Amino acid sequence: MKFDKELTKGSTALIVLQLVQEGETYGYEIVKVVNERTNGRFEWKEGTLYPCLHRMEGAGLLAAHWRDAPTGKKRKYYRITRKGRTELSRRTAEWHEFSTAVDAVLMGAMS
Amino acid sequence: MPQFDDYISAVTRRLRPDAELQMDIAHELRTHLEDTAEAAHAGGMDEDASQSEAVRAFGDADELADKLFEANRRRMRLRAVLKWAARVTLMPAVLLVTMLVLTLAAVDLATTLALYDHAFSYSRRSILPRLLWGSHCPADSLIESHTPPRSGLTEDELFFAEQEDWSVESGEALVARSPTTPRYHAYYTLMLYFHEVDVGQEGADWTSHFQAAIARGKELEPENALYDILEATALISSSATVPYESDLVTDLEITDRDAFARGIAGLRRAAQKDAVRTYAGDLRQERSNVRRTPDGLAEQTWTLLRAYGRYASEVMILYHLSRATPRYAVTLAGEGEIAEALELLDAVERICIMFGVQSDMGVMSRTVQQSLIRVLAGRALVLEEAGRTDAAAAAREAAAAEHATLRAIVQAWIRHGDQFTTHSSKLLLIFGSQRFDDPVLIAETRRAELSVALRTALSLVLLAPLLGALVLSVLSTRYLASRRRSDGWTPFFSSWRRPPRAVLWVLAVPVVGGLIWFCVLAPLLEFSPISRHGWQAVQLALLISVPIGIAALSVLVAARVSLRYAQEDRALLLFIGWKRLARIMLWSVAAPAAAYAVWLCVLPNPLLQYGLPHSFGRLAFDVALLSIVSGGTLLHQACRAIRERLADFGEELPADRYFRPLHGRWGVARTVVVLAIATLYIATWTPTPDLTVLPPASLAAAGALVAGWSLYTLWQFLRLRSDGAASRFRGTFVRSLLPILIVWLLAAGAVVHTTLRWTERRAIGAINQSDYRPFEDELSLDSGGAAFREHHRELDRRWREEHQAPEPE
Numbered sequence: 001m002k003f004d005k006e007l008t009k010g011s012t013a014l015i016v017l018q019l020v021q022e023g024e025t026y027g028y029e030i031v032k033v034v035n036e037r038t039n040g041r042f043e044w045k046e047g048t049l050y051p052c053l054h055r056m057e058g059a060g061l062l063a064a065h066w067r068d069a070p071t072g073k074k075r076k077y078y079r080i081t082r083k084g085r086t087e088l089s090r091r092t093a094e095w096h097e098f099s100t101a102v103d104a105v106l107m108g109a110m111s
Numbered sequence: 112m113p114q115f116d117d118y119i120s121a122v123t124r125r126l127r128p129d130a131e132l133q134m135d136i137a138h139e140l141r142t143h144l145e146d147t148a149e150a151a152h153a154g155g156m157d158e159d160a161s162q163s164e165a166v167r168a169f170g171d172a173d174e175l176a177d178k179l180f181e182a183n184r185r186r187m188r189l190r191a192v193l194k195w196a197a198r199v200t201l202m203p204a205v206l207l208v209t210m211l212v213l214t215l216a217a218v219d220l221a222t223t224l225a226l227y228d229h230a231f232s233y234s235r236r237s238i239l240p241r242l243l244w245g246s247h248c249p250a251d252s253l254i255e256s257h258t259p260p261r262s263g264l265t266e267d268e269l270f271f272a273e274q275e276d277w278s279v280e281s282g283e284a285l286v287a288r289s290p291t292t293p294r295y296h297a298y299y300t301l302m303l304y305f306h307e308v309d310v311g312q313e314g315a316d317w318t319s320h321f322q323a324a325i326a327r328g329k330e331l332e333p334e335n336a337l338y339d340i341l342e343a344t345a346l347i348s349s350s351a352t353v354p355y356e357s358d359l360v361t362d363l364e365i366t367d368r369d370a371f372a373r374g375i376a377g378l379r380r381a382a383q384k385d386a387v388r389t390y391a392g393d394l395r396q397e398r399s400n401v402r403r404t405p406d407g408l409a410e411q412t413w414t415l416l417r418a419y420g421r422y423a424s425e426v427m428i429l430y431h432l433s434r435a436t437p438r439y440a441v442t443l444a445g446e447g448e449i450a451e452a453l454e455l456l457d458a459v460e461r462i463c464i465m466f467g468v469q470s471d472m473g474v475m476s477r478t479v480q481q482s483l484i485r486v487l488a489g490r491a492l493v494l495e496e497a498g499r500t501d502a503a504a505a506a507r508e509a510a511a512a513e514h515a516t517l518r519a520i521v522q523a524w525i526r527h528g529d530q531f532t533t534h535s536s537k538l539l540l541i542f543g544s545q546r547f548d549d550p551v552l553i554a555e556t557r558r559a560e561l562s563v564a565l566r567t568a569l570s571l572v573l574l575a576p577l578l579g580a581l582v583l584s585v586l587s588t589r590y591l592a593s594r595r596r597s598d599g600w601t602p603f604f605s606s607w608r609r610p611p612r613a614v615l616w617v618l619a620v621p622v623v624g625g626l627i628w629f630c631v632l633a634p635l636l637e638f639s640p641i642s643r644h645g646w647q648a649v650q651l652a653l654l655i656s657v658p659i660g661i662a663a664l665s666v667l668v669a670a671r672v673s674l675r676y677a678q679e680d681r682a683l684l685l686f687i688g689w690k691r692l693a694r695i696m697l698w699s700v701a702a703p704a705a706a707y708a709v710w711l712c713v714l715p716n717p718l719l720q721y722g723l724p725h726s727f728g729r730l731a732f733d734v735a736l737l738s739i740v741s742g743g744t745l746l747h748q749a750c751r752a753i754r755e756r757l758a759d760f761g762e763e764l765p766a767d768r769y770f771r772p773l774h775g776r777w778g779v780a781r782t783v784v785v786l787a788i789a790t791l792y793i794a795t796w797t798p799t800p801d802l803t804v805l806p807p808a809s810l811a812a813a814g815a816l817v818a819g820w821s822l823y824t825l826w827q828f829l830r831l832r833s834d835g836a837a838s839r840f841r842g843t844f845v846r847s848l849l850p851i852l853i854v855w856l857l858a859a860g861a862v863v864h865t866t867l868r869w870t871e872r873r874a875i876g877a878i879n880q881s882d883y884r885p886f887e888d889e890l891s892l893d894s895g896g897a898a899f900r901e902h903h904r905e906l907d908r909r910w911r912e913e914h915q916a917p918e919p920e
Contacts, residue, residue: 027139028146045170050140051182058186066759074759076139
């Protein structure tokens, strides 16, 4: 199922923050994990992840550094900052509230 | 992978203004694309198709380029501002800080050298070699014949003034002019004693001149103990080897028992006489009265030096006597000859007191006290040997009382020195406390000395390589410019291609420095201060005005350099990262500094044993060795850090473009230099305080090695081929890292300098605050040592009472 572009736009940052919070990671791995967990339903254009990562790095939510991956290849790893954690909590709460509200409306309509 | 190249180039095209960011993001995207392509390839797709699939999955290039630009726009703007700020401010700031620190170091160094010069030799040309090579600066050289005589002298005074001081020839001239004048004859005999009898040296040679002079002296003045003492001292020191150690239980090695016994008998004869009259003090006083104060020497310092130099000859006599005789007495006591031992000590005590009653302040009083203490300590040992414990305890008490007086004398010297400038007081303290037998004062004095010496060495180390690097960079630039290299590398000042300008620039540094020295610093340093505060005000004015002038000049130069950078459009890394910077500092600055601190504190250091005049050369050697080790590591670590940073985004530096100061030929050259210096260091080790610590040739060789290695390193750095990553490597090193490293080094230097000054003040303060100064105000030079003489008159009266000797007429 292909989601509406406008619908996914606001959730990308939340997803990325959540995945980076789970452990240091790099762009390709983020895409891979998202595809695994959603069974490829997001159908991201992989490149679009990077502007999001760079914006969050610029905003101080993430920090990046280059290091060797276990495979020996040099990769740019991202980790979440304290500010990023706070932002993640805020966005998660916001998302829950939003989805609850949307659910409430939808459930009301259904009942 | 051409598909990726084109795609990445298209995606990152809008980031071009920030080359470093562009490289970084390009490499990040490339790794992603490669991973995707590899996964597709592993899934069975062929290579081309898998690359196409990776690019397709990444999305539209134009759209992504816009998004990436938008996402990084704020960062790019910030980085652009930082880069601009770095270009405009970093270099000028570095030059400013460098010039400030250098000026302060130069003023500090100049003041120290000039005052050291005044205090010890006032022969300006010889001061640096003396400092570096640790040669002795004895008090007897203070009043030299080249000091011009005053005007309006009588014929006699002029004759006297023209005689070279402290030589046999001058003694002969005086005796020839007036053969029956006792003081001239005493002076002549003293000169023979020092120049021909060669006291204290093995293989001493008695000359017929000396024996004849002694006989003649006894005829002229039968009651003067001087000739007996001189004869006895010469006999004793020529027939026994006196160990340098200050303890009294080390045996004397007597080579000629007969001569030694005659010497001891001579001492007993001397002790029977009324007084010892050397006249040396009077003669020196007269001599300095007919001479002008040397140019550039403060009147107060001149007064002090004259007082200091007056008793050099007596000091030597007492020094040798008091080392040999108490030891011999202890040996006699061990053989059961108690009475004979006590009799000998009585005689030497009497001689010490004879010198004491006519001494005024200064080195003479100190030597008299030191000798007296040794005699009293020897008596205590002898009495203990005899089983007379009460008497031994009394002797020990007497020694302790005299020790308190000795401390008071040194205390007075230090306080007197404090009336002068800070530097001269320190140096007088150092000089005045040589071989002083008080552990507390020795420890504090050595600490102060160490600080002075380290500060001076630090100033030298800061001044020399930075000025040298400036000159070298200009010269090498000229060479590179002449070869018209077109590899994108433009070193400093390359626009000044015409040789006359480059030459002018090279000449400008010493010329401007020389002008500042001769027009500003030298006259002010020669200013005779009315008070200590006046001198401090002059120093303060110097410290403020000179750096401001030089700093203004350096800002102009820096602005020019910055403008040149601003015109260049070459990729530059902004920063290598805090961790890498910390690693550089740890291995190149903190670790060598810590190692050296351990060396100074834990291992036996000659400076702590023998003092500044003996050890400065060695200390400069230490600092030279430290700087080459630290400098090599600094270069190595810095280059490694940039290389790693470049490798982060896939910029590999080939070995021939990468500067590795610890590897290959550079590494071999550095190891050879360090080993050579270490070998010289060990080979020239002479733990004997009376010898020159470091032969000039070895220091020159070490300096040449360090300079040679530095030159070779700089040369190789400038010769590196430079394109692509290598160009970024060098650009980063010169523009970003080098200024940071220089600022760091200078800041570290300033901190060390301040710490050393603090240590110095604390050490001197500890001496000043000691609670033993009963003679504090009286025992000053100004009162002419009246209290000290009175003290010895009292001792003299007591001695006469005990020995029922008549009072002198």
